[in-house]
Amino acid sequence: MNDFSLLPDDPRLTAYALGELDPDERAAIEAALHHNPALARAVDEIRRTGQQLEAALAAEAFPTPVERSAAANGKVYPFETDTPTPVPVSANERPASAGSDSYLPQRRRGKLIRFPQFYYLVGGVAAAGFAVMVALHRDEFEVREIARVESLRSAMQKRGESARQGGESVVVALPSIPSTELAADAAVFGSALVASAPAATSPTAPALAPGGLSLLDQARQNASGVTLSAFENRAADVAQTTVRSREREQAARALPAVNEIQTKALRPGSTRLAATGPAQPITLSNAVGAASGVAEAKAAQALTSGSLTLGGMPSPGALDARYASGGGLDLYPGPPRVRPEPGLPLTPPVASNTEAYSFIRDNAFLTATQNPLSTFSVDVDTAGYSNLRRFLTSRRLPPPDAVRIEELLNYFPFRYSGPTGEAPFAVSLEVAESPWAGGHQLVRIGLKGREISAEARPAANLVFLIDVSGSMNQPNKLPLVKESLRLLVGKLRPDDRVSLVTYAGNSGLALPSTPVARSREILEAVEALQPGGSTNGAMGIHLAYDIAKANFMGEGVNRVILCTDGDFNVGVTGSGDLVRLIAEKAKSKVFLTVLGFGMGNLKDGTLEQLADKGNGHYGYIDNRREAQRMLVDDLTSTLVTIAKDVKIQVEFNPAKVASYRLIGYENRVLAKEDFANDNVDAGEMGAGHTVTALYEIVPVGSAAAAKIVPAEVDELRYQARLAVADAVPSALANELLTVKVRYKEPQGDESRKLEFPLADAGKSFASASVDFRFAAAVAQFGMILRKSEHRGTATLGHVLAWALDSVNPTDDPRGYRAEFLDLVRQAQELVRTE
Amino acid sequence: MKRFEDGQMERVTAAEPLPGRALEQAETQAAILQLIECLPPNQQEVVRLKFQNGFSYKEISRITALSVSNVGFLIHTAVARLRTEFAAQRP
Numbered sequence: 001m002n003d004f005s006l007l008p009d010d011p012r013l014t015a016y017a018l019g020e021l022d023p024d025e026r027a028a029i030e031a032a033l034h035h036n037p038a039l040a041r042a043v044d045e046i047r048r049t050g051q052q053l054e055a056a057l058a059a060e061a062f063p064t065p066v067e068r069s070a071a072a073n074g075k076v077y078p079f080e081t082d083t084p085t086p087v088p089v090s091a092n093e094r095p096a097s098a099g100s101d102s103y104l105p106q107r108r109r110g111k112l113i114r115f116p117q118f119y120y121l122v123g124g125v126a127a128a129g130f131a132v133m134v135a136l137h138r139d140e141f142e143v144r145e146i147a148r149v150e151s152l153r154s155a156m157q158k159r160g161e162s163a164r165q166g167g168e169s170v171v172v173a174l175p176s177i178p179s180t181e182l183a184a185d186a187a188v189f190g191s192a193l194v195a196s197a198p199a200a201t202s203p204t205a206p207a208l209a210p211g212g213l214s215l216l217d218q219a220r221q222n223a224s225g226v227t228l229s230a231f232e233n234r235a236a237d238v239a240q241t242t243v244r245s246r247e248r249e250q251a252a253r254a255l256p257a258v259n260e261i262q263t264k265a266l267r268p269g270s271t272r273l274a275a276t277g278p279a280q281p282i283t284l285s286n287a288v289g290a291a292s293g294v295a296e297a298k299a300a301q302a303l304t305s306g307s308l309t310l311g312g313m314p315s316p317g318a319l320d321a322r323y324a325s326g327g328g329l330d331l332y333p334g335p336p337r338v339r340p341e342p343g344l345p346l347t348p349p350v351a352s353n354t355e356a357y358s359f360i361r362d363n364a365f366l367t368a369t370q371n372p373l374s375t376f377s378v379d380v381d382t383a384g385y386s387n388l389r390r391f392l393t394s395r396r397l398p399p400p401d402a403v404r405i406e407e408l409l410n411y412f413p414f415r416y417s418g419p420t421g422e423a424p425f426a427v428s429l430e431v432a433e434s435p436w437a438g439g440h441q442l443v444r445i446g447l448k449g450r451e452i453s454a455e456a457r458p459a460a461n462l463v464f465l466i467d468v469s470g471s472m473n474q475p476n477k478l479p480l481v482k483e484s485l486r487l488l489v490g491k492l493r494p495d496d497r498v499s500l501v502t503y504a505g506n507s508g509l510a511l512p513s514t515p516v517a518r519s520r521e522i523l524e525a526v527e528a529l530q531p532g533g534s535t536n537g538a539m540g541i542h543l544a545y546d547i548a549k550a551n552f553m554g555e556g557v558n559r560v561i562l563c564t565d566g567d568f569n570v571g572v573t574g575s576g577d578l579v580r581l582i583a584e585k586a587k588s589k590v591f592l593t594v595l596g597f598g599m600g601n602l603k604d605g606t607l608e609q610l611a612d613k614g615n616g617h618y619g620y621i622d623n624r625r626e627a628q629r630m631l632v633d634d635l636t637s638t639l640v641t642i643a644k645d646v647k648i649q650v651e652f653n654p655a656k657v658a659s660y661r662l663i664g665y666e667n668r669v670l671a672k673e674d675f676a677n678d679n680v681d682a683g684e685m686g687a688g689h690t691v692t693a694l695y696e697i698v699p700v701g702s703a704a705a706a707k708i709v710p711a712e713v714d715e716l717r718y719q720a721r722l723a724v725a726d727a728v729p730s731a732l733a734n735e736l737l738t739v740k741v742r743y744k745e746p747q748g749d750e751s752r753k754l755e756f757p758l759a760d761a762g763k764s765f766a767s768a769s770v771d772f773r774f775a776a777a778v779a780q781f782g783m784i785l786r787k788s789e790h791r792g793t794a795t796l797g798h799v800l801a802w803a804l805d806s807v808n809p810t811d812d813p814r815g816y817r818a819e820f821l822d823l824v825r826q827a828q829e830l831v832r833t834e
Numbered sequence: 835m836k837r838f839e840d841g842q843m844e845r846v847t848a849a850e851p852l853p854g855r856a857l858e859q860a861e862t863q864a865a866i867l868q869l870i871e872c873l874p875p876n877q878q879e880v881v882r883l884k885f886q887n888g889f890s891y892k893e894i895s896r897i898t899a900l901s902v903s904n905v906g907f908l909i910h911t912a913v914a915r916l917r918t919e920f921a922a923q924r925p
Contacts, residue, residue, distance in 0.1 A: 011910035
């Protein structure tokens with residue numbers, strides 16, 4: 001009985017053909033297909049059409065910049081929509097038209113302004129009015145104007161510097177810029193502002209001018225609230241529709257700006273507008289003045305006396321200036337912001353310290369007979385060390401839970417030998433006497449990932465997900481983020497792509513995916529980031545991964561880089577939900593890097609979990625040097641993953657090892673069944689990363705071994721007594737342990753295994769290698785700071801001695817080890833004064 | 835001069851399509867692109883998101899703020915229309 005009266009014209013068939021149905025619906029349709037061959041044919045045709053569409057769209061050419069200017073339809077951002085204006089282009093290129101009005105909610109369409117002339121008239125009147133007003137205030141402006149021109153000029157000279165100064169406080173008077181450009185810019189901004197007017201005040205055209213004016217009035221008095229919400233709404237709408245294919249990038253439209261107003265919520269404009277206070281009184285007049293084409297002169301005048309803040313605006317090339325300033329002009333408010341100096345000392349701890357660290361319990365000694373297998377996931381996070389450094393340099397001891405020994409160890413690039421075969425990393429093992437507990441031994445397991453040179457690195461598709469909430473408004477947070485981004489953009493190649501997504505209140509696309517060849521736009525968008533609002537991490541995560549996916553590079557690096565202080569306080573905020581969300585996103589083959597910033601609000605536990613579950617790693621940026629390290633010096637390590645889900649399992653030989661203890665990796669420990677289970681997620685290794693793990697071992701036959709009291713385990717009632725360890729086969733009797741490593745290729749799903757046995761050579765600590773001794777010193781430092789019960793008899797003085805012994809000043813690239821010595825000394829002082 | 839062994843003839847042929855075929859393909863694809871351009875904007879949007887960016891219905895629904903069934907209907911209509919128009923175009 002066919003209860004499915006399916007016609008070939010049923011949308012469910014298309015959904016089935018494209019693989020969109022749930023299993024049960026799919027089964028029902030398949031049953032219907034069985035009965036009705038006509039339906040099956042229809043499905044086949046749909047599939048074939050789908051494939052043709054995919055092929056055709058994949059072969060679609062990018063519009064080149066030349067085409068874009070030819071099109072010049074006023075699209076500033078790729079996700080903008082267009083009203084169709086056919087442009088003569090060759091058959092193979094997409095006419096720059098036929099955008100979709102569906103980006104903006106359909107409800108606006110009815111309110112499209114259909115009579116541009118009316119706008120021009122009203123605009124002209126408003127412009128005249130403003131011009132008069134401005135003329136009255138001319139004098140004040142002139143003095144400021146001169147200063148600003150100077151600062152702008154100097155800013156414009158040096159790109160990097162300009163970004164730094166310009167971003168905060170360069171306020172520009174624009175007589176040096178041709179008025180046509182200005183008009184165009186103004187049109188763009190005006191349209192942005194005007195676009196907001198409907199949102200903010202009334203939706204209909206005639207109300208535009210008064211709406212615009214009232215907006216400005218409000219803006220002048222107390223803008224943030226109104227403009228903020230208006231633009232955030234806009235940003236949200238637009239953000240929801242922002243995922244567009246790359247071809248959609250088009251230049252700023254000169255005229256008629258007004259017609260496009262409903263679609264012109266310039267994302268960057270809107271984000272920036274959202275972030276800050278009163279818009280300049282001049283901009284609206286400029287916009288409409290320009291639009292009218294009548295008051296151009298007045299507009300230029302108005303602009304010159306206005307105070308538009310430009311984020312490092314480059315010298316005007318015709319199209320670029322329009323495009324760039326479209327992205328770069330900022331409508332934010334008069335008083336220059338205090339410029340944070342690069343060397344600004346960390347502010348004293350915020351009174352209300354809401355930092356959060358997850359509790360960590362040290363691994364205990366386990367007997368080898370009862371627990372022969374020790375399994376854990378590798379970890380290349382380095383946040384623990386830089387966070388520790390942040391505490392110590394601000395003269396405080398860190399909370400014990402902030403000290404994760406594996407992260408201290410993995411900060412240092414040890415000189416293990418690199419891989420020679422096809423495996424992406426090499427394993428090196430060493431065993432020697434433990435310096436802090438007599439009779440104990442230390443086993444050092446080191447993994448060294450394959451190095452990839454900067455030129456050989458595959459192209460990158462990066463999406464930066466930046467927290468611009470109010471809590472980021474401190475010198476060591478958002479400004480440091482911007483600095484880090486600037487450093488990074490300087491290091492990327494022209495074929496890499498960067499996109500900026502912000503999340504605050506509603507998430508917004510600050511910069512659509514832009515090739516680094518157009519780095520100026522990227523830098524301007526970075527400049528324009530402003531803090532404000534509360535945080536909606538979940539929406540930002542969705543948007544960021546969508547964009548990464550839309551610009552996915554098959555053979556390249558696809559990464560979302562989250563820059564935050566960890567504070568998610570709107571939307572999905574339960575840490576469990578957030579982590580589940582990121583685990584879901586991790587399946588999309590886009591990797592993650594989590595960069596923590598700032599203090600007082602650092603949600604270390606959440607960030608670490610996000611990095612873990614999101615197939616990524618976690619770094620903490622406490623100062624510019626760390627940003628330099630992670631994003632410039634070690635860029636290929638940060639970006640390129642060479643092995644995924646790397647797990648280590650160690651089997652101890654009970655004939656040689658009485659008990660053992662894994663130092664660190666407490667929240668990375670896995671069950672022994674998880675080793676072979678490819679579904680269990682583990683850590684990722686980047687190019688050139690080193691991973692170090694230490695085991696403390698009590699050898700059989702030592703005095704310490706005699707003191708071990710085996711843990712008491714109840715006798716089993718339903719089975720024979722727990723199997724006693726069989727005699728170890730003599731061939732293996734001399735081996736201390738075997739290290740097994742499983743890893744997957746970055747895009748693969750099946751793991752491969754490597755095995756390395758280790759025999760004990762009875763080395764003393766002093767004869768161990770330099771790297772070994774240094775690693776021991778670092779581990780002991782961590783244990784002392786954690787007040788671990790296993791730290792033995794050593795003190796910070798010992799740590800210092802071992803470290804001094806193993807640091808060779810002439811062989812200390814980048815001075816990491818010297819810095820470590822400083823931290824130890826600092827800790828000594830603090831402990832003494834405790 | 836050697837005689838072909840069994841099965842060697844198949845291996846000797848080139849894997850690439852004939853030059854004429856590539857040109858045909860390009861023309862077809864251009865035609866399809868033109869047709870896509872002529873779709874109503876909302877359908878075109880959804881078609882691009884689905885076939886160019888590879889998003890699922892659910893993701894498209896989230897991006898465009900339309901319901902999943904609406905998305906399905908739009909894609910269905912668009913695909914059907916493109917199919918008929920393309921067929922009508924070809925002689």
